[in-house]
Amino acid sequence: MTGTDPYEILGVSREATPDEIKSAYRRMARKHHPDVNRDDPNAEERFKEIGQAYAVLSDPEKRAHYDRFGTMEGADQPFTGGDVRFGDLFDMFFGGATRTSPTGPVEGDDIRVEATLKLEDVLEGVERTIEYRRYASCKVCDGSGAEGGSKPTRCPTCQGTGMVSAIRNTFIGSVRTTTTCTKCGGHGTFIEKPCSACRGHGLQEERTSTTIRIPPGVESGQTMHVGGHGHDGPRGGPPGDLYVVLRVQDHPRFERRGKDLATHLELSMVQAALGDQVEFEGLDSTLELEVPPGTQNGDVFTVRGAGLPPLHGGPRGVLRLRASVRIPKNLNDEQRRILIEFAKASGEEAPRHESLGGLLGGLFKKKK
Template identity: 45%
Template sequence: MADHYEVLGVSREASPDEIKTAYRRLARQLHPDVNPGEDAAERFKLVTHAYDVLSDPEQRQRYDMGGDSAFGGAGAGFGGFSDIFETFFGGATGGGARAGRPRSRRERGQDALVRVDLTLGDVVFGVHRDLEVDTAVLCETCQGSCCQPGTQPVTCDICHGSGQVQRTVRSLLGNVVTSQPCTTCQGYGTTIPYPCSSCQGQGRVRARRTVSIDIPAGVETGLRLQLPGSGEVGPAGGPNGDLYLEVTVEPHDVFSRDGDDLLATLEVSMVDAILGTSVTIDSLDGSVDLDLRAGVQSGDVLTIRERGITPLRGSVRGDLRVAVQVVTPAHLDPKSRALVQELAKRTKPGPPHLAEFHPGLFAKLRDKFKR
């Protein structure tokens, strides 16, 4: 008689959990439903008997002291069979196996993903889009029944509508009834003798359709918007999945985004910077008048309230921040140069020098170049 520990492949000091794990691993390999060979059936008997003995503390102690003779050989006792049955079938033993329910042909459709390109103006105000989507839609011929018009599914002759077939397996405890999906009807309990010719019995077809969507203001690149129930229709006319819109915002030539604010750079001539001036700029939602004070400096930031972006979850728009950049002429005609030299004599500017550190100046420059 083989040693029970050798049969299970464990040491004599193995813990109960190690014994149970070894038994389940071997049982999965050797069970008659999985391995119909005669040698496997004999090994399955040995494995099960070894587990019965070693899983019971009292019997294991007696076995360790006196061997296997006290237990009537390999055919005695199969209390551990419930473990293997639960492993394979998850149900009770014997001839009364619970019949499963047939599958439903109607299933939820898959989600769909569509990428949409937006301009910065779309982001500021929000936009309405009609999107063309290539997806699965309900078959207009059969309306999701999967059958040719005038016909209907019929009860499966093999499983009689249960979607399951049973077979009896001879085991050491007698006959064990197992249930498996019916291969004739694929577990649905019905068959379709005359599938719809338009959808080949799927209840849905591929087609292009239009989805209307109002994209809110404040979205940004990478954001996904969910449209529940706007994805693909499911098999047999099942409920639709969801549609996701992935947003990409195209760069703008003039404006850039900083949170809910818009940034821009205003180039000002040296003369206008010295004397001051008024200027009209075109923002994304119309013209805006700006007054530049005399002596405005490069890096100065002019803030125009509520001309930025409406936040995704909010109502107060951000600001438009305009950074001033004074443009120094690179080339002057002799007359202009003489005028500048005369100005230099009158203003008597000092030579260039390092000034006192002003943190605010760097903050302005950071805002200016953050584009």
């Protein structure tokens, strides 16, 4: 634990959702609560760190600040300051809502990472090696959290059940309450000599990578599920899963709608009027296009099979080309003369300023 990166302190990825952060915080706070770790002189400091990390990551503004500047704004505030609500603490120690069988092996947390691809990658699909950090079972203590071959002993407070009950006298009479055992944090076992490599967590952070095959046709926001590649479970619990959230980058030329693509086809005024045979660079090949005479600005040509493949197989979508007719600018005398000729030949009067002797002569003339 570095003590500076709140993501690292809570053991979550930078893309973790608020719910993932909350559950990581509860898990860590439960594990590192000073009451549970009475023998560890650093426990209180670590518990404070966890609280500060959560205060930063649970507040969208503070989290955005950290993501941008890499500093924990307000991290010097004490753990109880402001952002950690009483409800969270109460749930954490007395609710145990996320834990139905406290003493059984607990499944490791899921990990969520992002993979960015180019639009071209969507055509054939792509192989990606995802690098990420995960908590792996400690190799020194084999995940038990106990030092040098010693075994965790049964918790004397709860007799290994992980729960303690008490009778409380309240205004509605005496009520029997069952709460998570604070001595063992609900594990039912108690580590007398914590493993020095993992400080009794049973888990150690490692960098790892896994290679996935992203199929053709994927869209932004779709998630690939890689079973068993998440964090290892504490104390030998099964690992969680890895979720890879896909982001397909925008393309500078093509707009995507599902499996169809759209873009502009630039034509000169003459090409549009007379028609032409043009070559066009599609996403993965050069296309030959027959532009008919009399093409209007905004006309759409559809090229079948030049779009993207659908996710579950089948023919590729279409590419729609919207004609964008360029009107010439800064005409020279020759071009201007020909256009006036053209207007006359079309039975159209030449524009007024042209017939009155040039642009400047006509622009501000008042109509009589």
